[in-house]
Amino acid sequence: MxxxxxxxxxxxxNPHLYQRDVENIVNAILDEITEALMRGDRVELRGFGAxxxxxxxxxxxxxxRTGQKVEVEExxxxxxxxxxxxxxxxxxGVDHGDD
Known part of the structure; x- marks a missing residue:
């Protein structure tokens, strides 16, 4: 997906919500998670993950390709x-199909 x-x-x-509003909400959630990670914070969503x-x-x-040693930065x-x-x-038993 x-x-x-x-x-x-x-x-x-949620038919009472406009699709553009849902998109704004999803983007806001993802932006907040990203901002928190950039600050070094951990984001925990109970039951979902962290x-x-x-x-x-x-x-x-x-x-x-060449076997040559290279420096990989932190x-x-x-x-x-x-x-x-x-x-x-x-x-x-949840369906694990490739839908």
Missing amino acids: IKSELVQHIAEQ FSVKNRPARVGRNP KFVPFFKTGKEMRVRLND
Whole structure:
């Protein structure tokens, strides 16, 4: 599912909301999560999961094409850990089709 499909699905489930309002809400939520992660905060959505930032220290890597050693700079990467409720729901007979 892509963001536009998510917006459309939420709008269909909530006919009292305009699709553009749903899109604005979804964008606001995603922006707030991003801003919190940029500040180094952890974002926890109970039952769903938690977003955080992990540090990947600088290291010496290898160019797979040439085998030559290359310096890989330190970077911060987003990390998501699923909540217990989501893990339970995913493993309790929910359809895992590729819809």
